Amino acid sequence: MSNSVAGGSAISGAAPNAFHLSRADLLRAGIAVAIFLALIVGAYALHDTPGQGARASFSLLTGVALGIVFERGRFCFFCIFRDFIEFRNSGPLYAVLTALAVGGIGYAIVFGAFLPNAGSGRLPPDAHIGPVSWVLVVAGAAFGLGMALSGACISGHLYRLGEGYLRAPIALLGSLIGFAAGFYTWQTVYLAAISRAPVAWLPATFGYGGALVIHLLLLGLLAVLLLRFVPPLAAGEGGRLTLARLYEATFRKRWNPLVTGGLVGLIGVFAYFRVQPLGVTSQLSSLTRTVLENNGLLAGRLNGLDTFAGCAAVVVETITENGWLISGLVLGSLAVAVLAGRFELSTLTVRNSITALLGGILMGWGSMLALGCTVGTLLSGISAFAVSGWIFGFAVFAGVWLGIRLRLNA
Amino acid sequence: MQLQRPLFAVLLILSLIATMAFAGVAAAQELPEALVTADWLEENLDNPDIRVIEVSVVPGVYERGHIPGAVNFVWHTDFVDTVTRDIVSAERFQELARAAGINDDTTVILYGDNNNWFAAWGAWIFKLYGFDDVRLLDGGRVKWEADGRPLSTSVETYPEGNLTVSEANEALRARRDEVLSIVEGETPGTLIDIRSAAEYNGEIFAPEGVPELSVRAGHIPGALNVPWGQNVKEDGTFKSVDELRALYADLGIDGSTPLVTYCRIGERAALTWFVLSQLLGYDVALYDGSWTEWGNTVGVPIVNPAGTVWGGQ
Incomplete structure (x- = not known):
């Protein structure tokens, strides 16, 4: 597994040929193993807990897998977009394209079993296929600005929390405020646009085969257009693949974007097949909705919200499957970050705390109205051939671009 | 007689097998046909x-x-x-x-x-x-x-x-006017409300988290409250026919009068309809309009022990 393909880590340097672990390495490995063991025990316990069961357990493990892949591959939408916008480096973007390509193929396979007739007028169960209207553009742009302000998207903050990024909890707190703002905006926006918006799904028109061809052609076209922004590749390393080099490539260096993307795509397909499409905001927004409603601050009925599939908020009294997923994500990332020596508490300033909070608010608001974030609406939506995913994705990119141009991330 | 002994033994074995087979069938048939x-x-x-x-x-x-x-x-x-x-x-x-x-x-x-x-x-x-x-x-x-x-x-x-x-x-289905005629005593019949006691008593308008409401709470006059859960055991299987028969007999329901079951939208009441008609063999119709129709209908009476009024005091 060479690390020097398109967009790989900029850090190069010959890997040690002798496999040697220092005391610090062993300590880190010990901590990582302890976290993984705790997670496995937790998954077993969840499986046998009444009211939780296999779905909760599977969700926790899915989260762990995502945390590992996100951290090892730095699958942070903001960082990926910024590398391209600011540094003209499109390498990391290939992780997103690969995730969508693999995800699309996998979703097509699963859809074929879930809903054999794509043209029946029905939609596949729970897939993140949202209403298409100007709301997606506004929400996506706000989300993108929030990413630039706070330094990551919501899933990015979750995995970077595991790396000791202290702005993450502040941004996540902000997102809760943003969700609340989203609920108050929802009724108006729903009546103004969403209630009449078409829920556009490519296979309904083109069939699964046709939709997949369009999907892969679009991604392929983007991949070709972005090729000239891939930085020069490092010289081939050659030699034998030793244990030391394998360890270095797996646990220390940033994973190749193609590997990262492929794994993210696969995890997304498995999650949809077994439990529900990947998303990271549903537990957080549900928590907000429940707190507001229990305190009489929000109407019990949010018109139409409960009729859309997506990371929509519901009133919950317990930890949902999505809650286990994001818990696993943070802890999985923590384990591999410690192992790689990448766990480091970041410095907080008044300024970067305020921008994290404001960015979080914008992201919460945007993802509430878009029924999901860069994971739920962009990744799971586009993989499911939803037009809403593409629109949201481009709007987020535009928001990030604007944010960087305005130097919001400085 | 010497010759008949093996024959007798064969007959004995055959009858034993037949008994066992019959017992096996009987065991499999312990459940009602439905x-x-x-x-x-x-x-x-x-x-x-x-x-x-x-x-x-x-x-x-x-x-x-x-x-x-x-x-x-x-x-x-x-x-x-x-x-x-x-x-x-x-x-x-x-x-x-x-x-x-x-x-x-x-x-x-x-x-x-x-x-x-x-x-x-x-x-x-x-x-x-x-x-x-x-x-x-x-x-x-x-x-x-x-x-x-x-x-x-x-x-x-x-x-x-x-x-x-x-x-x-149509004998399996009760319409609102037929229910009204039972309420007014013009047609014989017993109404069974299978919702929770809180819904039956008018303390709540609908179960938590359910948006489809009626503007009135309570129940149809004369209806007996037998929540659907009484039909089943903890693992979700139905109670035995004898237990079910006793459960309803204690409430005076023995199949001698036509029965009508209802709930909020008709789905839970279908379960009790199934128990009474398919397991106990009683004459029963499902009022699929249920409380969302009755509670919202102009001019039909209700009983609301809790006295709740929609939208306020």
């Missing part, structure tokens, strides 16, 4: 004369794993008419049943989530349209899963069936 056990179903999944249908209402439940060979019927669109607030039309139902490969002589076995509520509704529809051999999987989906039995994600297709539906048998 129910099948998970064990029986698992052994008979390859039988071409049965068709298993899942009626679950949580999205994605059927798709992520169903009893191998089962066909999916969607309650919200396949068993009801969304435009007329009515049951599915005869033509559409026949079309769906034929597409599921159901013939006139097929044995249809229904199961679903939510303790078979919607599956019981399905059984009611099959009966209403004159299809006789329809049964429920005892314990439904929850029991099947709890037993760790196999599930499949592949969707089978079957050759078109030849089921021919008959006119809807």
